[in-house]
Amino acid sequence: xxxxxxxxxxxxxxxxxxxxxFSGCYPTQSTASPTPGQQxxxxxxxxxxxxxxxxxxxxxxxMIRPQSNRRKQQQRLLNELKPGDQVITNAGIYGEVDxxxxxxxxxxxxxxxxxxxxxQAIAGKRNP
Numbered sequence: 001x002x003x004x005x006x007x008x009x010x011x012x013x014x015x016x017x018x019x020x021x022f023s024g025c026y027p028t029q030s031t032a033s034p035t036p037g038q039q040x041x042x043x044x045x046x047x048x049x050x051x052x053x054x055x056x057x058x059x060x061x062x063m064i065r066p067q068s069n070r071r072k073q074q075q076r077l078l079n080e081l082k083p084g085d086q087v088i089t090n091a092g093i094y095g096e097v098d099x100x101x102x103x104x105x106x107x108x109x110x111x112x113x114x115x116x117x118x119x120q121a122i123a124g125k126r127n128p
Contacts, residue, residue: 006064012056013052013053013056016049016052017049017052077122077124077125078119078120078122081097081100081105081119081122082097082100083097083098083099083100084096084097085097085125086125086126086127087105087107087122087123087124087125087126088122088123088124088125088126089107089117089121089122089123090121090122090123091121093107093109093115093117094109094110094126095107095108095109095110095115096108098114100119101119102119103118103119104116104117104118104119105117105118105119105121105122
């Protein structure tokens, strides 16, 4: 999943950068000579490319990278679940892990009853 987001960002950067790069290769159409005090612009302004790269880097460091780290941490938590762990679900149910399957977890709740929840529904461990 993270690789696909990286590929999308690289393709987006290429779609923006390549046309901008080649647009600087064409001479400007100004045939009239400038009057004194008038500035002429020639070639390509690289500040736009730098600005786009900074925006893409900001998206990566502030959105994609932290989300990827949280997903890895959650997956590590789910892989380390074992019977006896105190957990809380995304729905706010507190319980103790009774058994763990690849797709589900059986929780023993306060009144002694057991419920089966999806493994992905486990929000985190809690300290008793």
